[in-house]
Amino acid sequence: MKISITDYNSCSAAGADIHRLRASLSSQVSGLRSNDLSGSDVPTWIGRVTDIDNVHDLGVWQSRNNVLALIGLASPSAMGDSIQHSIQHLIKQLGRERIGVVIGSSTSSIDRTEMAYTDLSDTKSFKPAYQQPRVHNPHAPGLFVAHHTGIRGPAMTVNTACSSSAKVFATAARWLDAGIVDAVLVGGVDTLCLSVVHGFDSLQLVSASPCKPFDATRDGINLGEASGFAILQRAEDAPASQHTYLTGYGESSDAYHMSHPHPEGEGARLSIAGALAMAKLAPQDLDYINLHGTASRANDSIEGKLITSMFGDAVPCSSTKGWMGHTLGAAGITEAIIAFDAMSTGLVPGSLNLQCLDDDVSIDIQAENRILSCQHVMTNSFGFGGNNCSLVFSRGSN
Amino acid sequence: MSHDSTYKKSHTCKVASIGAWGSYFPDTAALADMLNAPICSSDEQLKEKTLDEKLTEENPAGKYSAGPKPEAIPANERRRAPLIVRLAVEASWQATQKVGISPQDLKCVFVSGLGDTSLTDYMCSVLASDMKKLSPTKFHNSVHNAPAGYWTISTEVMGAANSVAGFEHSVAVTLMDAIIQCNYEKAPILIAFYDAPVAEPFKALLKNEHAFAAAIVIYPEDSDKEGTRLTMELSSVQQDAFQESASQESASQQNTSINWPVLATNNSYLQDIYTNNPAGKVLCLLERLLSPAMLSSPFTLPVSDGVSIRFTCSQ
Numbered sequence: 150m151k152i153s154i155t156d157y158n159s160c161s162a163a164g165a166d167i168h169r170l171r172a173s174l175s176s177q178v179s180g181l182r183s184n185d186l187s188g189s190d191v192p193t194w195i196g197r198v199t200d201i202d203n204v205h206d207l208g209v210w211q212s213r214n215n216v217l218a219l220i221g222l223a224s225p226s227a228m229g230d231s232i233q234h235s236i237q238h239l240i241k242q243l244g245r246e247r248i249g250v251v252i253g254s255s256t257s258s259i260d261r262t263e264m265a266y267t268d269l270s271d272t273k274s275f276k277p278a279y280q281q282p283r284v285h286n287p288h289a290p291g292l293f294v295a296h297h298t299g300i301r302g303p304a305m306t307v308n309t310a311c312s313s314s315a316k317v318f319a320t321a322a323r324w325l326d327a328g329i330v331d332a333v334l335v336g337g338v339d340t341l342c343l344s345v346v347h348g349f350d351s352l353q354l355v356s357a358s359p360c361k362p363f364d365a366t367r368d369g370i371n372l373g374e375a376s377g378f379a380i381l382q383r384a385e386d387a388p389a390s391q392h393t394y395l396t397g398y399g400e401s402s403d404a405y406h407m408s409h410p411h412p413e414g415e416g417a418r419l420s421i422a423g424a425l426a427m428a429k430l431a432p433q434d435l436d437y438i439n440l441h442g443t444a445s446r447a448n449d450s451i452e453g454k455l456i457t458s459m460f461g462d463a464v465p466c467s468s469t470k471g472w473m474g475h476t477l478g479a480a481g482i483t484e485a486i487i488a489f490d491a492m493s494t495g496l497v498p499g500s501l502n503l504q505c506l507d508d509d510v511s512i513d514i515q516a517e518n519r520i521l522s523c524q525h526v527m528t529n530s531f532g533f534g535g536n537n538c539s540l541v542f543s544r545g546s547n
Numbered sequence: 548m549s550h551d552s553t554y555k556k557s558h559t560c561k562v563a564s565i566g567a568w569g570s571y572f573p574d575t576a577a578l579a580d581m582l583n584a585p586i587c588s589s590d591e592q593l594k595e596k597t598l599d600e601k602l603t604e605e606n607p608a609g610k611y612s613a614g615p616k617p618e619a620i621p622a623n624e625r626r627r628a629p630l631i632v633r634l635a636v637e638a639s640w641q642a643t644q645k646v647g648i649s650p651q652d653l654k655c656v657f658v659s660g661l662g663d664t665s666l667t668d669y670m671c672s673v674l675a676s677d678m679k680k681l682s683p684t685k686f687h688n689s690v691h692n693a694p695a696g697y698w699t700i701s702t703e704v705m706g707a708a709n710s711v712a713g714f715e716h717s718v719a720v721t722l723m724d725a726i727i728q729c730n731y732e733k734a735p736i737l738i739a740f741y742d743a744p745v746a747e748p749f750k751a752l753l754k755n756e757h758a759f760a761a762a763i764v765i766y767p768e769d770s771d772k773e774g775t776r777l778t779m780e781l782s783s784v785q786q787d788a789f790q791e792s793a794s795q796e797s798a799s800q801q802n803t804s805i806n807w808p809v810l811a812t813n814n815s816y817l818q819d820i821y822t823n824n825p826a827g828k829v830l831c832l833l834e835r836l837l838s839p840a841m842l843s844s845p846f847t848l849p850v851s852d853g854v855s856i857r858f859t860c861s862q
Contacts (some may be wrong), residue, residue: 301852
């Protein structure tokens with residue numbers, strides 16, 4: 150499998166576009182802040198995108214999630230003016246029906262549903278301003294992205310919790326291989342909302358401090374919000390100037406518990422092994438792994454021990470959640486972009502906030518950034534329901 | 548390059564088995580009876596023939612209105628499992644039992660167009676109150692992939708499980724995606740379609756009042772497995788054949804401009820599921836798979852505002 154990535158962009162608390170994300174990564178400046186989400190009193194830190202609060206003119210599409218998608222589509226992208234500009238170019242070239250949309254999300258636009266519930270009518274129904282069927286449903290981000298970009302090909306939203314926007318790459322690769330489309334806009338969009346901040350708090354999973362992935366003293370996650378997009382095309386159709394490819398994916402299930410990972414990481418092992426096998430790579434061929442690394446006690450212990458057993462200390466690893474928090478359904482693509490962007494920039498981010506590595510873990514991880522030449526990188530995403538996805542990206546000539 | 552002739556125009560899989568559940572039909576055989584019942588002059592006549600009237604009078608929501616109790620989920624888990632989880636798992640269990648394959652050998656794709664509005668209602672009601680204290684179990688059950696999670700946990704499936712949504716295009720886009728995955732990965736796939744009645748505050752914008760689930764197991768085109776061949780062919784919709792559903796006006800309502808295939812049965816209950824339950828759109832496929840006389844008649848479903856898929860079944 151060789152699928153080209155012809156443009157991409159990321160929007161999170163660590164930077165509203167890929168260029169600002171690169172600057173934050175390079176300077177190790179975190180976007181996390183003490184929880185100031187409207188209506189929430191949970192003592193924790195969050196990765197909030199402040200630009201969202203300035204956009205109120207989406208009409209019947211208005212939701213925090215859709216505004217976040219819009220910023221990711223409109224802000225300066227890696228290889229073009231913006232993702233929406235690159236899509237306009239592709240529409241002229243291919244036709245709007247020959248482009249697909251696959252977006253990952255866990256909350257879709259539930260932020261808007263929460264708001265509707267604070268202002269229900271006397272008959273306990275949504276007031277006219279909230280009568281937005283295309284917003285109050287799980288496919289909302291897919292519908293909005295297709296609407297905003299003018300894409301008219303098949304559109305789908307993947308909702309597998311925190312693996313959602315990793316799985317969109319696998320889906321897009323299969324659609325391209327089958328020839329039903331000539332390009333796919335994949336993405337992940339997930340906003341902060343009361344459901345996730347108070348939901349993860351009910352599971353006692355949030356930290357009252359900035360999160361510290363893989364640190365011995367870590368005590369929970371910080372929630373964040375992000376949108377990320379990538380344009381995928383078959384390698385033979387892509388411009389010769391681009392050299393970043395999706396070369397493998399692995400998808401698996403834990404078959405263990407709705408909210409606790411498999412204690413030996415068996416599902417995660419399957420997704421990592423599956424992605425390596427599809428990319429025809431041995432573990433030591435990887436130059437960097439962006440870990441799921443949520444900073445929860447369980448995830449980092451299980452993932453850390455699994456990576457120790459599969460890779461030893463042969464591959465540089467890090468969790469980048471200290472920059473923007475755990476962005477849930479957008480984490481997959483946010484971290485995929487960080488991983489494959491490292492092949493272009495040579496900047497391999499460190500594991501921000503790591504001071505003392507967990508005793509159970511013996512992997513090549515450090516707080517400081519590194520400058521490395523990367524040929525193959527991996528990213529891991531594990532979600533509720535025991536849903537796992539690993540991706541391998543490679544750099545090469547077309 | 549845009550319409551590359553090197554790529555196949557059509558994609559085929561084999562449908563090896565079907566599971567189904569609704570408030571008036573506990574399994575596929577009962578659904579087939581309803582679909583194949585003689586066309587009656589009035590719905591009342593049909594009702595007499597197909598429904599247990601006494602129970603219906605006592606409980607208009609349906610003979611099985613409490614929802615299915617899938618044996619695949621252990622009893623202690625089943626009590627806490629939300630309705631859409633039980634719907635999805637019941638239909639999936641029926642389909643896999645019939646085909647004689649272990650669920651562990653199946654990848655799966657789960658789809659619901661509306662998600663779990665009952666849990667959304669619970670969460671949003673709590674979060675709109677002063678005490679924002681959520682139940683941790685209800686929170687983890689609120690993820691859209693809860694049905695896929697319960698399925699993989701209950702049946703010890705460690706393969707790929709997907710959970711997707713496509714609003715009114717849910718059935719078409721999921722069939723398309725699963726058929727492509729089935730042939731790309733050369734592996735059989737379980738597809739589950741399910742939607743539950745919407746919670747009260749959503750009723751003004753999302754219409755569905757019926758619980759419905761169906762599941763099919765598909766095999767790659769070149770598999771030796773016996774099954775009905777299902778072929779799909781995508782084509783662009785003419786610009787003037789659909790209204791500007793991307794416009795601001797139509798975004799405020801469900802898209803009514805689509806010409807959905809006509810369902811042959813005049814059973815008003817099934818027609819209501821077909822019209823208002825996003826997962827119920829799969830009835831136009833089930834009708835062909837369960838009614839020999841209808842098998843070879845193709846049908847076309849929109850998969851987006853610009854593309855439709857023509858499906859053809861054959862033995």
